[in-house]
Amino acid sequence: MFGVPIHSFYLILLVVILLMSGSLISYRMQQKHPDKDYTELRQRVQSWWMMIGILFAALLFNQTLAIVFFGFLSFLALKEFLSIVPTRQTDRRVIFWAYLSIPVQYYWVSIGWYGMFIIFIPVYIFLLLPVRMVLLGETKGFIRSVGILHWATMLTVFAISHIAYLLVLPVKNEMAGYIGPVLFLLFMTQFNDVCQYIWGKRFGRHKIIPKVSPNKTWEGFLGGVATITLLGGLTAPLLTPLNWWQGLIAGLLISVSGFFGDVVISSVKRDLQIKDTGNLIPGHGGILDRMDSLMFTAPLFFHFLYYSYY
Template structure:
């Protein structure tokens, strides 16, 4: 099956789910809350609307090809880094932020675009980690220096380095899967985002025991287990659009869903420390871009390296 056919079927399937969800949300609004606002139903409909937009943007990027996907995720990284900067109160040194936004971010995605794995795999964790604190030190301000340097470096790691591993999946040379690497991206995003949604659903249905009540009271053991296992089953069922067997797809899905859950917990801890509920408000019903990409950011590098190690020559 060719990439256009597989991609079309995949997006058609997602679109079908969204059509059903839209109909359910509209029906609930009409029957239960026609007279006025209803927090839960209005939030549900806002989330469904946002999903239509997000799926549409991803579909357009796929249609534009490799550089369209790279450009999309570079833009998402820039927005995510801006949200992180605002919430975490990154250091005010103008030159450091210019280096982060205008040099490190575009350079990371350029290196991916030209397929220079030896450099894009270490550019931020080595060279940016050395250059940025050196630059800050040359400015001569030692006030809370370690904290300021760590915030900058952590922002680049999560918002740029980790997220950039999503488009980097296009560069993997998998025998028998040539020309279909965009499906690896669709698979990752779909499984991890489905895990987030299913954790929310299971948490509402059966959640009793918070995982970390001081960090994120809404994350429960029952929600995490139910959501991760359900998304793992979904990933196994979708193995046909990947180079993986059902068992391999299940194992990879479990790994990325677990990393996504743990990543969400880490990002909740950062927000809690900063006194913020969401990273932003760009996506109606979902918060900011980083609220939607936090689990993908933690899952993407693990997924990329597992696939690169086990499925490429």
């Protein structure tokens, strides 16, 4: 419909309906309780409209623009990460090479060169960064700096680039098209965050890692895992080449890894004693606050799908 594969169109329509419902609920709450401050809620809803609009525009325009879009997200995420984590003055010339890895990595994605895509950052950038650092002649803080730069590149470039590579996989579900697996991953990851929050808010009693994320409970985690696992079994055959039982496994992978992505970035923020990783997205914080789960779910879902069907 409108040039969009029918199953992908239905999911996009569902997301738009959910956003409209959220906007209506936000408006009604403000009308019902004018004495309360709903600024953050309003900002969150408005930001969701903006983010979803840009995402859908990039995905639906063409494959190349979508790949460039995810490359730009990697740039923003790496920039934000390096802005909150202390680095040495001498590392600025090394950071240049970390940024340079973004267009190179996404070039491998665009030409579908899986072999280079999968080893470029874990092997070549892993070896290049410390070599460039050694040539600067500064040894104080060397181990810490090389660890920070490589981990930042792995999280923000390598992990996120798996989303883009889903776009170049041969289409095996004509009803969903090349955007189907991406929509499945993004929807399931974000809905997992919502489900774990709702289950935790309603039934949460036993905290999992109170020193890292006091609001995370076993009830919320298990409720989210059960919901997303079942939803994965229902929706995977519609948007991906996976069948229903493979969809259950995909849902389980996404729900569990999404939880760990969330708490890992929470650990980073607690270590740095900050609330948000940035203020790029009103009501949400920074780009890392919004993509924390995706940096863990994307590689695991991608490789499960890749080794199952490609």
